[in-house]
Amino acid sequence: MSEPSGAEPGSHFARSRALAVLRVRSTALAVALLPAAVAVVLAVAAATDRIGGPGWDAARWACTALGALALLLAAAVAAVVARARPAVSPTVPIAEETAPDLYRLVRDLADRLDVPAPSAMALTPDCDSWLEDRAHLAGRAGRSGATPPVLVIGSPFLWWMRVAELRALLAPVVAGTGPSAHPDIAAARRFVRGLDAAVAVSARRPALRFVGPPARLLLRRCRDRAAEMERGVAAAASARAQTVDYGLRIVAQEQVGLAYAGWDRLLTRVALPAWRMGRWPSRLDAGVVSALTELSRRDRLAEGFAARLGERPACDLLEEPGAVDEAASLLAARLFHGGPPVPGPDWSPLDWSAYPEEVVDRKWRAEAARLHRVLDDLTPPGTGAQPRPGTRPGAGARPGTGLRSGAGEPRASAALTSTDTAGPTLARVVDRLAAPGGVELGERLAERLAAEVAREEEAGRQAARTAARQAGAARGADGAGPGAGAGPELPALWGDGVTPLFPIQSPRTGRELLADHIVAMVCCAAVDTAGAAPGLDWLDGPVLLLAGKRGPDLGVPVSALVEDGDPEPLRGWLIAAGVRPEKPVRLV
Numbered sequence: 001m002s003e004p005s006g007a008e009p010g011s012h013f014a015r016s017r018a019l020a021v022l023r024v025r026s027t028a029l030a031v032a033l034l035p036a037a038v039a040v041v042l043a044v045a046a047a048t049d050r051i052g053g054p055g056w057d058a059a060r061w062a063c064t065a066l067g068a069l070a071l072l073l074a075a076a077v078a079a080v081v082a083r084a085r086p087a088v089s090p091t092v093p094i095a096e097e098t099a100p101d102l103y104r105l106v107r108d109l110a111d112r113l114d115v116p117a118p119s120a121m122a123l124t125p126d127c128d129s130w131l132e133d134r135a136h137l138a139g140r141a142g143r144s145g146a147t148p149p150v151l152v153i154g155s156p157f158l159w160w161m162r163v164a165e166l167r168a169l170l171a172p173v174v175a176g177t178g179p180s181a182h183p184d185i186a187a188a189r190r191f192v193r194g195l196d197a198a199v200a201v202s203a204r205r206p207a208l209r210f211v212g213p214p215a216r217l218l219l220r221r222c223r224d225r226a227a228e229m230e231r232g233v234a235a236a237a238s239a240r241a242q243t244v245d246y247g248l249r250i251v252a253q254e255q256v257g258l259a260y261a262g263w264d265r266l267l268t269r270v271a272l273p274a275w276r277m278g279r280w281p282s283r284l285d286a287g288v289v290s291a292l293t294e295l296s297r298r299d300r301l302a303e304g305f306a307a308r309l310g311e312r313p314a315c316d317l318l319e320e321p322g323a324v325d326e327a328a329s330l331l332a333a334r335l336f337h338g339g340p341p342v343p344g345p346d347w348s349p350l351d352w353s354a355y356p357e358e359v360v361d362r363k364w365r366a367e368a369a370r371l372h373r374v375l376d377d378l379t380p381p382g383t384g385a386q387p388r389p390g391t392r393p394g395a396g397a398r399p400g401t402g403l404r405s406g407a408g409e410p411r412a413s414a415a416l417t418s419t420d421t422a423g424p425t426l427a428r429v430v431d432r433l434a435a436p437g438g439v440e441l442g443e444r445l446a447e448r449l450a451a452e453v454a455r456e457e458e459a460g461r462q463a464a465r466t467a468a469r470q471a472g473a474a475r476g477a478d479g480a481g482p483g484a485g486a487g488p489e490l491p492a493l494w495g496d497g498v499t500p501l502f503p504i505q506s507p508r509t510g511r512e513l514l515a516d517h518i519v520a521m522v523c524c525a526a527v528d529t530a531g532a533a534p535g536l537d538w539l540d541g542p543v544l545l546l547a548g549k550r551g552p553d554l555g556v557p558v559s560a561l562v563e564d565g566d567p568e569p570l571r572g573w574l575i576a577a578g579v580r581p582e583k584p585v586r587l588v
Helices: 011-047 054-083 100-113 140-144 155-160 163-174 183-204 206-241 246-276 284-299 305-309 321-336 352-378 413-417 426-434 438-478 490-494 510-529 555-564 568-577
Strands: 092-094 120-124 130-132 150-154 279-281 348-350 533-537 541-546
Touching: 011 054, 011 183, 011 206, 054 183, 054 206, 092 321, 100 120, 100 163, 120 155, 120 321, 150 155, 150 163, 155 163, 155 246, 155 284, 155 321, 163 206, 163 246, 183 206, 246 279, 246 284, 246 321, 246 352, 246 541, 279 321, 279 352, 284 321, 284 352, 321 348, 348 352, 352 426, 352 438, 352 510, 352 533, 352 541, 426 438, 426 510, 426 555, 426 568, 438 510, 438 555, 510 533, 510 541, 510 555, 510 568, 555 568
Parallel strands: 120 150, 279 348
Antiparallel strands: 092 120, 130 150, 533 541
16 A cells, blocks of 8 residues: 555554544444434334324334334443453553653653653563553543553563663654554554453453443454554554664664573573462562573673673663562562462562572472372382382492492492382382382372372462452552552452463473472482582573582483383482482471
8 A cells, every 4th residue: 555755654554444443333333323213214204294004103113112222232332342441461660750761761762753752661571562552541531542652661671681772672662652643543442442341341240241242243343454553553663763773673683582582481490480489589680681691601692792791781771670670570470470469478579699598499398298298198108119020129230339428438329229218218219119010109199299289289379369368458458559560450350369360381290290309309318418509590490509510410310210110310310429319308
């Protein structure tokens, strides 16, 4: 489609698609008015003696009743669409007094692009940035379309990117305020958001179920046109932004991919184990810098990396970056894992320096205790675990490979294949799984562990719901508003306020849980008997440190034990690491 002179590519197309959306609205209004219009025509015709007789009278009264019913239903649907509050993304609001430099940068960017500046700014714990219309939160006056949208910025960008890179990255986003200010586009967006909110309202309130079908029908008719309109708006914004830092934007886009990779690893490998332990790291955005630094060092992804880190980071545009990082970290924990809106005894912030002791060590010992508890239920101590037929004690070690204790006395490697040993020892777990029927025992262990973990997680969610209700009651009693990132729409969006909106990991299978618990038991034995220590790897999360260095991977040896009942790879690992599996481990 040809563009008018001086217009950005896509702007005219976006306006035409907005008009198509509004035509759907006009068509729906015409259909709602049609029975009433027919009734009016029949009434006028009857009053002027143009028609008469019992048949016309019956038709006139039927059309009158149908028209009145259609008008009532249309008015009810229109009222729900107009009054429904569209969903708002959970974010951390950034007031101007807390980030004057950031507001100054964005306003200068808007002046260079010749577009309206965003009305406010907010942070989201994700690697994305967008404009979000929140005029409906300002009341009836905000529905005129005169209020510019809010600029939502991904919090990892502020900590990872340099100031110039952030400005280049935000240029096409800020440029979108220009097309958003057009009356037709603003009206089309309000109509679509109202329909979407009306569908959600009809699902929550049984008395308004009748609103759902017409709203869904209109949404289906608008869907393609609205999507094309948004693509036109994006094309227009991108074309306008080419005049600002275009070359630097290419570099910034490369950093976006790197930031996304590091953020994903940090959440799934590092933060998730802490969240499961009832602790939430309070400096996630600062942690992503460490994760990306490690990723760049390992894979050599960035040339001149040290020189780039010497430039001013974008988080310097905030007055108190630590407080903002803490608020964004709590919101990330609630979005991706679920939890109370405020810290508490079972949901407390965590500093990165305390991660090895507070998360890694506690996680290993809790899983080892759960493994022994379930193992005791299935095979009580004293039942004995007999060696496999055709083997003898100590068959897993070659002569001359015996380990020595600290006193210098040799201890036989046969201890690695000791028979059933009472107490929480690694040897007992290995011998049970390596004995005849060990694979079947592993399957039963996996099922019981999965059920046990599910029960504990549900108990944790119930406790979180109780804490959330208590926090809400306390805020209501004090007259305080919701905390950072917990806008008034948040309870409606989240249901109970605890269930995560975006779970970042699918539920683990029973065998995966069994392997994790055996790894935890091995790590506990290594810490207690071989001088190992829990550690934190920024890309892989909890790790075992042997002599200050990361130990060999336990995945293959443990998998051989769980899947095939073969203990030899794991016993070889234990001998090489100097772990004494016959010694009891501390579980708490």
